[in-house]
Amino acid sequence: MLEMRDMGAPINPLALIVALFLTLSSTTTLVVGGFTGFGSAAGPSVIIVGAGMSGISAGKTLSDAGIKNLLILEATDRIGGRMRKTNFAGINVEMGANWVEGVNGDTVNPIWTMANKLNLRKFRSDFDGLSSNAYQENGGLYESSVVEGVIDEFDKVDEAASKYSKALPPSGSKDISVLTSQRLQDHVPTTALEMAVDYFNYDYEFAEPPRVTSLQNTVPLATFADFGEDVYFVADQRGYASVVVRRIQYGRGGVTVSTEDGSVYKANYVLVSVSIGVLQTKLIKFEPVLPDWKILAIYQFDMAVYTKIFLKFPSTFWPQGNGTEFFIYASERRGYYPIWQQFEKQYPGANVLLVTVTDEESRRIEQQPDSQTKAECMEVLRNMFGKDIPEATDILVPRWWSDRLFRGTFSNWPLGVNRFEYDQIRAPIGRVYFTGEHTSTHYNGYVHGAYLAGIDSANIMISCVKKGLCKYEIKPKES
Template identity: 65%
Template sequence: MMIMGGTNIGATLVMVLVALFSLLSFEPMVVEARPPTVIIVGAGMSGISAAKTLSDAGIKDILILEATDRIGGRMHKTQFAGLSVEIGANWVEGVNGAEVNPIWPMVNKLKLKTFLSDYDNLTSNTYKQAGGLYDGATSKAAFEASDELTEFTTKTSISLTAQKKEDISILAAQRLKHQVPSTPIEMAIDYYNYDYEFAEPPRVTSLQNTEPLATFANFGEDLYFVADPKGYESVVYDIAGQFLTVDKTGKITDPRLKLNKVVIEIQHSASGVIVKTEDGSLYRSAYVMVSASVGQWKILALYQFDMSVYTKIFLKFPYKFWPSGNGTEFFLYAHEKRGYYPIWQQLEREYPGANVLLVTVTDDESRRVEQQPDSETKAECMKVLQDMFGKNIPEATDILVPRWWSNKFFKGTFSNWPIGVTRYEYDQIRAPVGRVYFTGEHTSEHYNGYVHGAYLAGIDSANILINCAKRRMCKYHIMPKGT
């Protein structure tokens, strides 16, 4: 029996979850003779983190069902033009602060190649829609105005929270100052401040739950770009290798991990759980931990949680034509259409001599780009680069466009905190339903959207399950709204 808070919202959540995890009559099939205590759905960072936490607590009879042919989830490297690049998570965000980001020691333990991202010189690297760089005075004034606006919205957020006022959007806070970004350069800087971090615009993003941002307030303001042949996903493999059997090559051979197992139905009752996969297999357990993405399970749709879409497009050229050296890694393109190929990164430090650029788009632009041929995307990128650097630049020889939104197992890249959702509703989303538990970066109390959020959420959710399975402390208490 759970304590859900006794509100209409809580009751609605239960009804939605009952619809998702319907008590269906499965056709009789043979299930495993010795069922595990816990089935974990999904082998991304949060699922593997939860599994290790359970194992460390003595619950080793687990079964991990992963829909794809690999572990790591949205941490995924791929080959592009002879390079190993990250199409999903790429940065360790929040380093060198008062607290240690738990991902940072793992990255250093594996000796992954990382590079401090330096955004400090953007005032000298902001380009007009046509006609090259903005002059220094114009660019400096625009960035200073943006800094003042951000300072105002942060103070507004702190004040509203202290007074226990209702949440507003970041855009609403900007309107309070009568300073809504509207010119191409203002919109480009605003995109860099918000969309580049949250993958959705200020009009739909919560003010009180994003300013100040816990990741940077707690762990530090530095960001490190991971560019290593082993891949950022090797962190997940290293965690998995601490409790799953691996062979001499490091390949996971443990029968407790089953790949290509797409979970389609979960039946739960007071006596246990049965999980059905797409191939018709049935698996029985005492509990199930669902770590699949928000986009797949639709649980957070009740609170208008979107799976935002963040797309990193890689382009390779026969030779470099962009500025290089200190202070030139990132540059902005200010277009009249907000979010149109706005943030570029040259990767000369990360991949010396490779002549590769990375451009980021998000939200509607990501969805648009995913639905058109790569040749059209390349042509659009080339036009933007010609606007910045002139007509006589070489044609890109290769392009890589990740398609997270189109992937049926992900339907996006990470969650974004919408307007009006408080810790109260968020805690309800994380709350177990009977023997069904939930984890994932979207259930992280302070760090949704981040790798460390996924890792910490796996630990937190596993501990909730451990309290029930080992200590018979199965009531999940939710603090009253407004506390």
């Protein structure tokens, strides 16, 4: 999802959005990190808050429809939003979106099309050897047959859950959690290995545990059902962005957007593409206050935290070759440094490992020194590979949850939210429109969800501006 939850082989996520941005009309004005490019055009004016994938996608859609008087306000010093590369240990790694998920199906993922057009480096993620790379908490590998047995049992549970999910009302009114589905089948993970496999199946994908995650909107997962089961990791060295908006005033006559540096911008419409995590804070003040139904819908959704921790070593000590890209650490403490990835193919000779944590562990780690996180990682690795392995020379710990401009990594559809609330999240309020991966009905949390959400929200605005169809219909909530 919008780790934007994209997992697989290296492409350059930032390159995708830069290429998309370059297709915008020359009349688009960008204000990002103090740099301003100017343009002007006749017709209605639109301010887009945020230069992430959704904001840029919406801008291109508006521009292509003839609405070219656009101003994009970006709070960071770059475009890209949660698609962010940084240099670590001499290579460019992605702190946010890193995978194209949903490839090689009957329908082509639009992000995959963009990646191929740009000829980005892509590596299919190889999970096939996982059963041979599951480590016990106190050292030693599990027998592969034991791990395969646990995985097979989970597959059966998932298959039954999928059938149950498809039989539920489309509105989501009878939805249950993934954990409840497991309980109905008398299959609640209890052993360290079962919890590790459960984490790989759910938390590693959705950044939150099965007890809070909606069954109906994740099993089966639309991304894989629609676009294919394969996932590709992005490792292109070109990469996959302060104007902080603090107030949005809106009325029948137009909108006024005020930023932290005291600047004031006026337009006919505003399109807000910040994360739902930011919408749940007081960073942006809306005047008048958003209606209660809108606020309630926003707060019912979850902003999850997905943390990719990179470690650099002087030499390799982990298995390499086919079937060794991913390995699991099965701790009695669920979610404690569980999923590891080595980059023999993606970053040859870099000697870098990636470990992923989520949710409560992510928040805990963000609040402690990197030195403590490194020490915890080294203890886990020494449990797996022995006491004589070399010490990590560097560590990179992203802090998306602590960053006031993001407040997390991507949205997760929790139990209790159905499609009625989802329509409310996306619905415009007068001249204020909303977009972002969290407004994508089927692909929330993914890069392709952000891209398609930008197009959808722009088209809602276009219908109003061009056709006078400004009333947004929200289907009645089904019982």
